[in-house]
Amino acid sequence: xxxxxLKYKPTANDMVCSFxxxxxxxxxxKAAEDIxxxxxIGTWTEVATMSxxxxxxxxxxxxxxKNIVKVAYPQELFEKGNIPQILSSVAGNIFGMxxxxxxxxxxxxxxEELAKSFKGPEVGLxxxxxxxxxxxxxxxxxxxxxxxxxxxKEMEKEAYIVYSNGIDWSKDDENLASMEFNKxxxxxxxxxxxxxxxxxxxxxxxxxxxxxxxPVDKMIERAEFIKEQGGKCIMVDVLTIGWSALQxxxxxxxxxxxxxHRAMHAAITRNKKHGxxxxxxxxxxxxxxVSALHTGTVFGxxxxxxxxxxxxxxxxxxxxxxxxxxMPIASxxxxxxxxxxxxxxxxxxxxxxxxxxxxxxxxxxxAGARAMxxxxxxxxxxxxxxxxxxxHDELKMALKKWGGL
Ligand code: CAP
Ligand code: MG
Numbered sequence: 001x002x003x004x005x006l007k008y009k010p011t012a013n014d015m016v017c018s019f020x021x022x023x024x025x026x027x028x029x030k031a032a033e034d035i036x037x038x039x040x041i042g043t044w045t046e047v048a049t050m051s052x053x054x055x056x057x058x059x060x061x062x063x064x065x066k067n068i069v070k071v072a073y074p075q076e077l078f079e080k081g082n083i084p085q086i087l088s089s090v091a092g093n094i095f096g097m098x099x100x101x102x103x104x105x106x107x108x109x110x111x112e113e114l115a116k117s118f119k120g121p122e123v124g125l126x127x128x129x130x131x132x133x134x135x136x137x138x139x140x141x142x143x144x145x146x147x148x149x150x151x152x153k154e155m156e157k158e159a160y161i162v163y164s165n166g167i168d169w170s171k172d173d174e175n176l177a178s179m180e181f182n183k184x185x186x187x188x189x190x191x192x193x194x195x196x197x198x199x200x201x202x203x204x205x206x207x208x209x210x211x212x213x214x215p216v217d218k219m220i221e222r223a224e225f226i227k228e229q230g231g232k233c234i235m236v237d238v239l240t241i242g243w244s245a246l247q248x249x250x251x252x253x254x255x256x257x258x259x260x261h262r263a264m265h266a267a268i269t270r271n272k273k274h275g276x277x278x279x280x281x282x283x284x285x286x287x288x289x290v291s292a293l294h295t296g297t298v299f300g301x302x303x304x305x306x307x308x309x310x311x312x313x314x315x316x317x318x319x320x321x322x323x324x325x326x327m328p329i330a331s332x333x334x335x336x337x338x339x340x341x342x343x344x345x346x347x348x349x350x351x352x353x354x355x356x357x358x359x360x361x362x363x364x365x366x367a368g369a370r371a372m373x374x375x376x377x378x379x380x381x382x383x384x385x386x387x388x389x390x391x392h393d394e395l396k397m398a399l400k401k402w403g404g405l
Contacts, residue, residue: 003036080117102273118287124324143355147173156190165369172211250289260290301333336375337404
């Protein structure tokens, strides 16, 4: 059918996908041809309904270097503003084909017209800066721990402790929704009352990100409730709710920060030879409209090397066809001993989340929050962490428990 054309030069009308491909029992070129066919217009055999007009719409493999295969897809194959359809094409059936031993979608370069058919973030990184009034340092965040089990009343109490000791942003854990022990509405009312209290006591706008993750009707109801209550942020687990739900949430124009957690991403992204890269998922999340997205920590408990995280964060902060920029979130196994290195590696435009690394402080949550702030201050003032800890007790205790880089 001729899906391979190594002389072809992609045009501004093409969407270019880069794959890592290991064939199974056939040549690399034949396997590349099979994936180009299945992900565009073809199937396993010639069909009588194929015409020369349709043939022109086929994808073209234009580069095969070692196991990296590049494929150009004419953008007419894709529906504008439809992430599910794009992924059903270029990240769909092809992963299960017998022609393929391993296949990983490494990157998708969107043509301008297709990218611009998406709304992107309603509220972006620069809006997050404006809303919080914090411009010159990373934001300090936390995840209420234990991740399940706290009551709304307990969260209200802890919220006041951590915000009043320097935390800018608190969030629910990814698996907290609305359970018997912690109903969504009560939790939102209680924690937002603390947000208001901090505003009146300190003049600071702190953020609470309640997890709205659920079936799409429930998710929208919860987001509406946050809006009614004057909240500024809506949290969702972007992968478990699905791209369609995320696009629908964005379409409501709630004018709120959308905090995107990426629970389940590693089932898709972790195998270096198979699946979809986090970069592709981050591109989809930005097109769909998240304001902030978890991208990894380099130093914490979750898998993800420095180059990968830096590359992701650079993408979120870079120009992308004029769509608003997205705030990266570093979360997972972080504690005060890691903050200066983290800032050094990832820069200022960042939300730094410590869950266990705050609530696990030997002197409790107030000290945990203060230790985070002291650690960040040491980095901003350029004073070595251990030296700074000599005169800052909470930081000293944190380093004693968890060590420090
Ligand atoms: C962090 C966290 C986050 C993970 C997700 C957790 O808590 O709340 O969900 O960081 O990883 O439950 O593990 P800790 P990522 O600070 O206690 O580790 O951001 O890489 O998707
Ligand atoms: Mg979590």
